[in-house]
Amino acid sequence: xxxxxxxxxxxxxxxxxxxxxxxxxxxxxxxxxxxxxxxxxxxxxxxxxxxxxxxxxxxxxxxxxxxxxxxxxxxxxxxxxxxxxxxxxxxxxxxxxxxxxxxxxxxxxxxxxxxxxxxxxxxxxxxxxxxxxxxxxxxxxxxxxxxxxxxxxxxxxxxxxxxxxxxxxxxxxxxxxxxxxxxxxxxxxxxxxxxxxxxxxxxxxxxxxxxxxxxxxxxxxxxxxxxxx
Ligand SMILES: [Zn+2]
Numbered sequence: 001x002x003x004x005x006x007x008x009x010x011x012x013x014x015x016x017x018x019x020x021x022x023x024x025x026x027x028x029x030x031x032x033x034x035x036x037x038x039x040x041x042x043x044x045x046x047x048x049x050x051x052x053x054x055x056x057x058x059x060x061x062x063x064x065x066x067x068x069x070x071x072x073x074x075x076x077x078x079x080x081x082x083x084x085x086x087x088x089x090x091x092x093x094x095x096x097x098x099x100x101x102x103x104x105x106x107x108x109x110x111x112x113x114x115x116x117x118x119x120x121x122x123x124x125x126x127x128x129x130x131x132x133x134x135x136x137x138x139x140x141x142x143x144x145x146x147x148x149x150x151x152x153x154x155x156x157x158x159x160x161x162x163x164x165x166x167x168x169x170x171x172x173x174x175x176x177x178x179x180x181x182x183x184x185x186x187x188x189x190x191x192x193x194x195x196x197x198x199x200x201x202x203x204x205x206x207x208x209x210x211x212x213x214x215x216x217x218x219x220x221x222x223x224x225x226x227x228x229x
Contacts, residue, residue: 029130031126031133031157033159035162039165039199039201040173040201044078044080045136047082050084060103062087063106064108065111067191092121100131105132108137109137111135112139112149114153116152119152119156122135140174142188162174168212168215169206171203171205175202177206177207177212178199179197200212
């Protein structure tokens with residue numbers, strides 16, 4: 001993978017900005033959508049924001065949709081080894097206003113899998129309860145179609161920000177190529193539960209060309225990805 005360029009400096013920038021969100025909490029809360037391609041450190045960012053709140057004696061609640069069974073149970077895991085327990089967004093929406101008001105911030109991972117109703121609930125948390133909600137997720141699927149959660153977040157979020165990563169060619173990678181040992185996959189369901197397909201972030205040009213780079217070997221890279229799961 002050649003997608004680490006600039007990531008550390010971007011995370012530092014993010015942390016500084018999250019501190020400002022923390023400081024300004026007495027003002028009007030906002031709904032944030034931070035989208036990024038596969039491997040852009042969205043989960044690591046989500047976990048670091050939670051840690052920042054905790055370090056300042058505040059409480060942020062982590063949640064993710066039940067549809068994301070990739071990491072097993074109620075845990076948000078990042079590829080670099082950070083992890084923390086969370087609840088399902090399906091459970092979050094069942095909390096009373098009094099219960100959810102115990103938290104200074106709500107952080108959602110894999111927000112692309114949220115339903116329209118769940119995102120309407122996030123809007124309620126922001127507008128009526130003045131609790132900031134920070135959502136991390138993919139913008140589009142392997143066919144470059146919006147995910148349902150991303151569609152409504154793009155429509156309603158107060159702040160839309162990109163968590164950046166790069167294609168093998170050096171351009172910004174905003175697309176997710178799905179592949180297996182036979183090559184790039186262009187047809188199929190948006191979400192394949194229990195599938196063995198892997199993903200790599202590429203720029204739009206190289207998604208359209210199906211070009212995953214001169215050094216890319218489908219079989220080898222698919223095996224490496226699977227061993228990480
Ligand atoms: Zn490219």
